[in-house]
Amino acid sequence: MKATEIQAIYVMWLRQMKRFIRSKSRLVSSIVQPLFFLFILGSGFRVAIFEGVGDYLSFLAPGIIAMAILFSSMFTGISVLWDKQFGFLQEVLVAPISRISIIIGRTLGGATVALIQGSIILLISLALGVQISGAIGLIFTLLFMVLIAFTAVGFGLVIASKMEDFQGFQLIMSLVVMPLLFLSSAFFPVTSNPTMKSIAMFNPLFYMVDGLRGSLIIGVETVNSPLFNLIIVIFICIFMMSIGSYLFSKMES
Amino acid sequence: MNIITTDNLTKKYNNLIAVDNVSFSVLKGEIFGFLGPNGAGKTTTIKMLTTLLNPTKGSANIIDFDIIKNRDKVRKNIGVVFQEPALDTELTGGENLDYHARMYAISRDKRKERINAVLKLVDLEDKIDIIVKNYSGGMKRRLEISRGLMHYPNVLFLDEPTLGLDAQTRRAIWNYVKKMNKEEGTTIFLTTHYMDEADYLCDRVGIIDRGKILVIDTIENLKNSIGNDVITLTCSNINSLENRLEKEKWIFNIKKHDSKLTLGVEKGDEKIPLIIEISQSEKIRIKSISVRKPTLDDVFLHFTGRTIREDEKKINVETQSRFRMRGGRR
Structure with a gap:
């Protein structure tokens, strides 16, 4: 790869980071919102006993981490639309760099931001007494976090390439993302209900949440083994990123 | 020597022909202007020449590089200032220029030097560390023009460079454009629907209407022709x-x-x-x-059978509301 392309990737990454650090409201809300979920759902459902779930907070924490990474990365993908509307995209597209570098830089930037947010929530969960597994588990956790981030950026790119404005985004969030998230076992186990369990098998988010949970938490019951989940998630990630990059490269400014 | 040549350049959108068999050439070192009402095909032509749109038919070369086959070479040699502002408003003016320079592979030392040079050209040296969203409309425009110059382009494209700016700022921008044409020897291709702008800036003007070029000549000759x-x-x-x-x-x-x-x-x-x-x-x-x-208005009237202002009245309402939606440039 040429030095120019690496420089271009770096610029795209740096831009994401600068924007993230400067946008205080985004910084605060991206951490506060998952924490609300963690505290409110955590304390509310703690008294309810789900079948096969030990400590509910330990069950919930990976779900919330996945959610935070998902939302943050999707936002990065969709912010292409923002750049398109405010003209900045043209400036990038007219530069002598390949579109692939633009996508890689942006994805890495978005993933870095998402990982920072996910890690903050992970640390807070630790402080709240969530029991996590050892080094290998953490490596797996990190892998899942990265893959979730990439997949979600890809998904965001798909939406951004196909949509003209922001109205459609709300629709996608409430009609696609939220239902998938609720059916992913992020907040409660899907195993108790057979219908829900069979739906979950077709839900990409389910494999991510289940895998993240299995890698991160000690002694939790998961549907699939982390390794199995990992393989499936890698495929989903490659699939989503390919469609996202393809549509983005076809996009006319 | 020709620096831009086009041969029957055409762009169709479904049934609409935005640019219709346009052939012209731009000489090295000159300021060439496309003069025409809104919707005449000026921006579409610029987008094709800057590799953002593929032509439906025809071809164009910029310094012997084909705009379709040799995109990267073309991109390296041109600077573009778009009609809509294209700055990252969350970054500082200096960062906008720095990121631009990095994408064009300019070395670290050169970058610093060049940023100072181009900012000086548009009198923005003291605004280098200010976040762009706090700039005024005129300052943003000047920053964009300086950014277009960052990588020593051979040709600088300016799409309606003074749209929506007040009279004083427009005059200042014109002077910057003249200055960089003279000092850096940059060839300038601009589009405008302001007669006074074309009159003041351009060495040669092409009058374009409904996707077709009606006439190309020096301002002097155009005026004399009527x-x-x-x-x-x-x-x-x-x-x-x-x-x-x-x-x-x-x-x-x-x-x-x-x-x-x-x-x-x-x-x-x-x-x-x-x-x-x-x-x-x-x-x-x-x-x-x-x-x-005779003024350019007369020339325009002569070749199109109507004045540019009539077109504007019709389109203005639309354009203004569009600009308001985008947050405007002001």
Whole structure:
């Protein structure tokens, strides 16, 4: 790869980071919102006993981490639309760099931001007494976090390439993302209900949440083994990123 | 030497032909302008030349690089200032320039030096660390122009460079454009629908309307082509006077427009008595008559049969609401 392309990737990454650090409201809300979920759902459902779930907070924490990474990365993908509307995209597209570098830089930037947010929530969960597994588990956790981030950026790119404005985004969030998230076992186990369990098998988010949970938490019951989940998630990630990059490269400014 | 050449460049959107078999060339070092009303195909032409849109038909070269086959070479050699602002408003002015320079592979030391140089050119040196969203409209425009120059482009494209700016700022931008054309030797291709802008800046102008180029020439020649002087008059029976005057050999051209007659003549002040005599013999009462030097407005009227302002009235409402939605440039 040429030095120019690496420089271009770096610029795209740096831009994401600068924007993230400067946008205080985004910084605060991206951490506060998952924490609300963690505290409110955590304390509310703690008294309810789900079948096969030990400590509910330990069950919930990976779900919330996945959610935070998902939302943050999707936002990065969709912010292409923002750049398109405010003209900045043209400036990038007219530069002598390949579109692939633009996508890689942006994805890495978005993933870095998402990982920072996910890690903050992970640390807070630790402080709240969530029991996590050892080094290998953490490596797996990190892998899942990265893959979730990439997949979600890809998904965001798909939406951004196909949509003209922001109205459609709300629709996608409430009609696609939220239902998938609720059916992913992020907040409660899907195993108790057979219908829900069979739906979950077709839900990409389910494999991510289940895998993240299995890698991160000690002694939790998961549907699939982390390794199995990992393989499936890698495929989903490659699939989503390919469609996202393809549509983005076809996009006319 | 030609730096841009196009050959039957065409862009179709479904049934609409935005740019229709456009062929022209731009000389190295000149300021070339596309003059035409909104929707004439100016921006579409720029987008094709800057590799953002693929032409439906035809071809174009920039310094011998084909805009389709040799995109990266073309991109390296051009700078673009788009009609809509294209800055990252969350970054500082300096960062915008720095990121731009990195994408064009300019080395670290050169970057610093060049940022200072281009900012100096547009008098923004002291605003380097200010976040762009706090810039005024004119400052943003100047920053964009300086960014377009960052990587020493051979050609700089300016799409409606002073759209939506106040008179004072426009004048300043024009001077910056002239300055960089002179000092850096950058060839400039600009589009505009302002007559005064084309008149003040351009060495040569192409008049474009409904996707077609009607004429390309120096401003001087264009003005001379419709006569040394222009006489405008209003009168009682405009049609019969027009028919009568068409027989006169000393009138180069006649245009009836808006209940006014516009005549291109030589030595206009001597022709006024003649016209009054003719009209009196025809029992036509002249209400007003004046003579002046031709302007680009007259040229535009001559080639398109209407003034650019009429088009604007129709389109203005639309454009303004669009700009308001985008947060405007002001």
